[in-house]
Amino acid sequence: MNKKEIPDSAIDMVARHINERNSKPSRISITTIEGESETPHYFEIVPFDQIDKSKSKFFAIDGSYNSQEFYNGLSIGVYRAGYVCYFDGKQVRLNDLDDPIILGMAYDPERILITSDENRNEMFDELLEMKPVKNFLSFLGATDETAFGFSRDLICSSLSKLLSFCQEVLEWALVYEISNLQIVAKGDFILRDGTLRSNNIKQEFLVKLGKHIRNNGIHLLAITKNSPIKLELSSTFKKLDGYLQDELKPKYPFNIQNSKWQKLCCWLEVSDDVLIFAYPEAGQKKEFQEGKIQSVSKTSMFAKKSLTGGRGFGVFFVARLDYVEKLQNYDWVVADLNIFDVIPDIEKNGKKRDIDTIKNIFFELTRLTQEHYILGYPYPLVEAHNFVTLKQDFKDEIIKRVKYALYKDQRMDNVDIENLFLDIHDRF
DSSP: OOOOOOOHHHHHHHHHHHHHHHTOOOOOOSSOOTTOTTSOEEEEOOOGGGTTOOSOOEEEEEEEEEEEEOTTSOEEEEEEEEEEEEETTEEOOOSOOOOSSOOSEEEOOSOOEESSHHHHHHHHHHHHHSHHHHHHHHHHTOOHHHHBSSOHHHHTTSHHHHHHHHHHHHHHHHHHHHHTOTTOOTTOEEEEESOSBOSSBOHHHHHHHHHHHHHTTOEEEEEESOOHHHHHTHHHHHHHHHIIIIIIHHHOOOSOOOGGGOOEEEEEEOOHHHHHHHSOOTTOOEEEETTEEEEESSOOTTTOOSSSSSSBSEEEEEEEOSOOTTOHHHHEEEEEEEHHHHOTTGGGTOOOOOHHHHHHHHHHHTTSSOOGGGTTSOHHHHHHHHHHOOOTTHHHHHHHHHHHHHHHTSOOOHHHHHHHTOOGGGGO
16 A cells, blocks of 8 residues: 655645745845944955964864664663864864774763663653763752753653753753863863753753853854754845855955965854744744834744843854855854853843954854865864764664673573564564
């Protein structure tokens, strides 16, 4: 029997929605207004032969989780988070392992077997006892009941929720851990994948972390290529890319003499109206009249630029940090910068942006975005992902090791062992 096909009407609806958002006329000028962060700011990329000549160290954090459920109620769930560091173009050893390849620092749970609700609670408890998480909660002056956005019961209600939660909390704990490493100095960078926002940790505690990072003179930011902001600004990207390549580049006074290295970069802060449409709250009503929002029932908590009433401590920017011909949308990344870097007087209700700091952050990032295999995206984040990711074959690896332990140490019968790990879906 053939599988039921998705109706053409549903496909057409998706295509129409994408086209409408992709075809919105850009309301952003190509002209830079000095001191205005929501206008495009253009600059020359760091010369290729100088990308490793930085005084800053670049840390990158990422995490991963995966699970497998078997027909007999047996489940295996694993999460992991870790970080790597690059200085002078080389990876720095962060662990005490005698391994020539593994230089980063990673944390894994020991409790990975799930057969009951009790096991999920044990996994939750183990997370709280991990050294980075324990230190992080101590710094926050909080407990799991006060710091987290959801109750233990809700978090542990399903394995996927629990694993996702554990991974993210561990990632945030590693931000704090890095900030206290002896090798960290003012001007260093901490990069994480995604955003500086969270549903799992309450905003007041994330703000405390953001302020601590800023006070230590460290730049913390999150970067992603996957964001609804990119769809909202797709026409703007085309407009700016056309201007950069066709008009500005031919007359730009480059310091770099090698024409192959002459590249222009760009950044701008994402405006409130774009954020509202990219991250609408449930039930939010929007109307357009002459290209302006006339009424919004409430501001998106995820997109709010504030220390209260939101989800974190970031300010969204978009940036082009390299150039891939004919792939303009690919070049642009969404960067969530620490609000204390962007608006130093935010605690005094200040609004003025620190343009010099913003410029420096994006200029330094171009040292990380010229690797041939991932142009436009910081390579330390790619390496952090490769370091911690739990790939699809993780199941086979873990099962083989558990089977071997059952046979060697527990003396179980081979048939009983195979039946334990039978995946019924593989048989039909």
